[in-house]
Amino acid sequence: MTDPQIGIMMLAVFILCIFLGFPIAFTLMALGIGFGYFAYFDAGRMWRGYERLVEQGEQGWQVWQAYIEGFVNNRIFDLFVNQTYSVMANEVLTAVPLFLFMGYIVERSNIVERLFSTLYIAARRVPGAMGVAALITCTLFATATGIVGAVVTLMGLLALPAMLNARYDQSFASGVICAGGTLGILIPPSIMLIVYAAATGTSIVRLYAGALLPGLLLAGLYIAYIVIRSIVQPSAAPKPTNDEVGDVPLGKLLVMIVTSFVPLAVLILAVLGSILFGLATPTEAASIGALGGLLLAAVYRALTWERLRESVYLTLKTTAMVCWLFVGSWTFSSVFSYLGGEQLITEFVTGLNLNTLTFLILAQLIIFLLGWPLEWSEIIIIFVPIFLPLLEIFGVDPLFFGILVALNLQTSFLTPPMAMSAYYLKGIAPPSVQLVQIFKGCMPFLLFVLVAMVLLYNFPQLVYWLPDTIYG
Structure with missing residues (x-):
């Protein structure tokens, strides 16, 4: 066998090990060292x-x-x-534990419950008000955390019972929670974008600026769907009765907004603003966010030793997983490239005579399929670097490709049979909510992810306008 063939066999053995259930990080290290010993x-x-x-x-x-x-x-x-x-x-990866800690401590500060209640009261006259409030809360919480499992789980505990009590269709309510919870891997400060930047050498600052409008666009499409479906199919989101709506004075509503929405908004703006306008590096901004999360938890009297210890533990656990994945992936990819496997794939793809559009469709289709058995971290760290040499050949900007990947990975959390958001929600949902109903509720939101990807390809300024405006 030639070296490139051995490289392809190395990749095939890795995929087989994934399906057999071996730990991915240590499988990468073992294969990298094993095949690397042969190579060197x-x-x-x-x-x-x-x-x-x-x-x-x-x-x-x-x-x-x-x-x-x-x-x-x-x-x-x-x-x-x-x-x-x-x-x-790696200085870029230093921001990962800080952003994670900010997310976990905010999750435990009891601010999300207040925020959801406030937004529902503020939007109570809008069709599907509770669904709209849940999605906006998911968006803001996802912006503050970037952790999909945390957002879906917490909103499933807070918003899903309230929506079911308001006679919302179970599938519709479940889909809103699942779709809103996945926005954290797209909207800055996304952990996924930090990992992509470290894996590809792309500027994390420009990535954050480029992802902001597409993230808000997708959230806007979701909200539009909720409102339109509530109008077209009132049984999916019944209008609240006068007794359920109540009459909240404007002054009290303003106090609720100031005490729930404003603190979280200020924290998000402080973190994102300091990054986007060059006032701080992502690591420094993440430090500001972690300190702000601690202050929020203290102000809301939720900063206990138990919650602090739990947040630190979860931060260390997730950070260790990401770092060991990087170690294994870079060892694996270095050996794979040395054996000529990367060159063989490049020659195969270029031999297909694809144009830029067909290459992007093929690449996104592969990433979509990889999202079934793999987490986003494995896809970004292991497989996305394989596409990097092809981006220059087909004239694709790594920044634009990264935003498309972030959009595409929304589908990996929503598509059966391995829709992780659905499983997160099922784990804490009432027994009456079946997994099939959750899958059914996620399906319409997948359509809007595809719509957003098509819009991005046809209007790339949605990605480039903000980075070019701020940084030139």
Whole structure:
């Protein structure tokens, strides 16, 4: 077998291990070191060292010790150590634990429940008011956390029972929660975009600026769907009765907005504004966000030792997972590229005579399919770098490609049979809500993800306008 064929076999073994359920990070490291040992093994140098010692008159254990050292002294081990150090010293990845900590501490500050109640009262005259309030709350909370599981779970505990009590259709209510909860991987400060920036070398600042309008566009499409369906099909989102709506004085409503919406909005604007306008690096802004999350929790009297310890534990757990994935992925991809597997894939794709549009469709289709068995982190860290050499060939900007990928990955959380958002929601939903109903509710929102992707391709200024306006 040639080296490129061995590289393709390496990729095939990895995919097989995924389906067998092996831990992905450690599988990547094991395959990278195993195949890398073969790739970098130099039998001739080992034997030359052995023969030189024999010629010099060395005998016995010294000769065999040199032979064993030559067998063990393989460049893959140096590569593995260097990749581990590079990940730990990566300044972009330093922002990951800080943003995660901000998200987990905000999740436990009891602000989301107040925010949802306030938005529902403010929008009570709008068709599908509770669904609109739930989606806006999801959007704001996703902006503050970037953690899909946390948003879906918390909103499922707060908003789903309230919507069901208001006689909302179970599928419709479930779809709103699932779709709104996934916006965190697109809207800044998204953890996914930080990981993409680190994996591809793209500017995280421009990525954040480029993702803001598409994220708000998708959220706007979701809200429009909720309102229109509530008008066309009133049984899906019945209008509240006079007793349910109540009469909240304007002054009280303003106080509720000031105490629930404004603090979270100020925190989000402080973090995003400091990044987008160059006042702070993403890491520094994440530090501001983490401190702001602690202050919010203290103000709302939710900062307990138990919650702080839990937030730190979850932050360390998720950060370790991301970092070890990077170590394994970079070791795996370095060996894969050294064997010629990356070049073989590039030659195969270029041999298909694709144009830019068909290449983008093919790439997004592959990422869509990968979203079934894999998490977004594995897709971004492992498979997206394979597409990078092809982007220059087909004239695709990595910034634009990254935003399309972030949009596409919304579908991986919503598409059966591996729709993680649906499983998150099912885990905390009332027993009457069936998984099939949740899947059914997610389907219409998938259509709007596709609409957003088509709009982005036809109007790329949705991505470029804000970065070009701010940074030139």
